[in-house]
Amino acid sequence: MATSETPATGQGTGRRESGRSLRELADLITPMAIRVAVTLRIPQQVSGGRLTAQALAANTNTDPDVLERILLHLAAVGVLTRDDGGLFGLTPVGAQMLVENDMVANPDFLDLNTVAGRAELSFVHLLDVARSGDTVAYSAQYGTSFWDDLGKEPSSAVHFDQVMADGMKKRVQEIAEAYDWGALGNVVDVGGGNGTLLVGLLRAHPGLRGTVVDRDAEPATRAFRDAGLSDRAAALSGNFLEPLPPGAGGYVVSRIQSDWNDADVRTILGHCADAAGTRGRVVVVDEFAAEEGVRTDSETDLRMLMYYGGKERTMEQVRQLAADVGLSVTSLRRAADWTIMELSRAPRGYRPVPTG
Numbered sequence: 001m002a003t004s005e006t007p008a009t010g011q012g013t014g015r016r017e018s019g020r021s022l023r024e025l026a027d028l029i030t031p032m033a034i035r036v037a038v039t040l041r042i043p044q045q046v047s048g049g050r051l052t053a054q055a056l057a058a059n060t061n062t063d064p065d066v067l068e069r070i071l072l073h074l075a076a077v078g079v080l081t082r083d084d085g086g087l088f089g090l091t092p093v094g095a096q097m098l099v100e101n102d103m104v105a106n107p108d109f110l111d112l113n114t115v116a117g118r119a120e121l122s123f124v125h126l127l128d129v130a131r132s133g134d135t136v137a138y139s140a141q142y143g144t145s146f147w148d149d150l151g152k153e154p155s156s157a158v159h160f161d162q163v164m165a166d167g168m169k170k171r172v173q174e175i176a177e178a179y180d181w182g183a184l185g186n187v188v189d190v191g192g193g194n195g196t197l198l199v200g201l202l203r204a205h206p207g208l209r210g211t212v213v214d215r216d217a218e219p220a221t222r223a224f225r226d227a228g229l230s231d232r233a234a235a236l237s238g239n240f241l242e243p244l245p246p247g248a249g250g251y252v253v254s255r256i257q258s259d260w261n262d263a264d265v266r267t268i269l270g271h272c273a274d275a276a277g278t279r280g281r282v283v284v285v286d287e288f289a290a291e292e293g294v295r296t297d298s299e300t301d302l303r304m305l306m307y308y309g310g311k312e313r314t315m316e317q318v319r320q321l322a323a324d325v326g327l328s329v330t331s332l333r334r335a336a337d338w339t340i341m342e343l344s345r346a347p348r349g350y351r352p353v354p355t356g
């Protein structure tokens with residue numbers, strides 16, 4: 001068994017379980033060189049036949065000397081091949097730069113011209129964030145919030161929605177079956193994106209009606225039309241940091257809380273609670289962090305911090321924020337690897353469901 005004294009790999013070399021040295025772990029050069037290659041579509045150009053740096057520079061309108069030095073580095077670290085004639089091609093690792101719609105090597109994610117790719121560059125502000133505790137790195141870098149920037153770039157907004165929808169589609173059937181959505185009568189999906197969750201809920205519960213409230217109603221409106229659900233589903237452009245349409249049976253908050261700081265989460269849950277009143281429910285759907293101090297995904301946690309000033313939260317942390325606005329947990333259900341947390345304004349004497 002590996003312990004801190006007995007590294008699992010590279011014993012005696014000072015390496016940790018990752019198999020990478022501290023220098024490799026701290027390197028900013030290779031990640032930036034890969035991102036430049038993705039942004040310039042170098043992988044696409046050499047995948048059909050190897051090319052010289054000069055040819056690639058001409059194709060990409062870049063400086064031949066600088067581009068060759070970048071390509072030579074990528075060859076040195078095993079991302080590109082270079083033969084004796086100076087022709088560059090892809091190694092198997094480099095070929096991952098071609099994989100479409102894969103968050104591991106998603107070209108859109110690595111492309112420095114997209115919102116997702118731009119967001120990664122905000123990590124240069126990590127020290128400022130560590131010092132201040134409340135700097136939002138994305139806004140510090142670009143002078144605008146992630147969401148406002150996303151709204152300006154339609155292709156990035158579509159891509160973002162698609163990534164969200166892909167994750168949702170894998171679980172929507174289980175989410176629809178794990179909780180009695182039909183009993184709510186009508187739901188507002190708060191920040192419901194392109195409507196993927198609501199479509200799944202309405203298909204599984206024929207008596208249910210629903211409304212997505214998101215920054216841009218158009219993607220969900222289109223999804224409801226395409227699904228033949230326009231008679232039971234609608235979308236509104238709106239801001240969940242402001243009051244929500246009142247009177248629905250349920251206010252769904254799916255994968256929203258980790259994008260916001262504690263004060264904003266209280267605001268969002270508070271608006272849901274006010275709109276739900278004493279009869280409605282607030283239903284948080286999310287993958288919670290495992291426990292205090294142990295992040296299920298530390299990369300995502302730091303991305304939440306840098307992009308939005310948010311965080312990965314445990315169920316108990318969300319329960320506490322909900323309690324701050326007068327909401328108590330009334331049921332908990334598992335759906336795939338996510339949790340459905342039902343909250344309501346607690347009647348006097350109500351015994352809340354423990355989350356610990």
Ligand SMILES: C[S@@+](CC[C@H](N)C(=O)[O-])C[C@H]1O[C@@H](n2cnc3c(N)ncnc32)[C@H](O)[C@@H]1O
Pocket residue numbers: 147164165168190191192193194197213214215216238239240241253254255256259
């Ligand atoms: C992480 S996505 C979650 C989407 C969806 N609920 C899901 O689980 O797939 C966050 C959503 O919040 C929306 N959003 C961000 N800020 C918002 C705001 N102030 N008001 C309304 N929607 C907002 C985004 O447009 C996006 O659709």
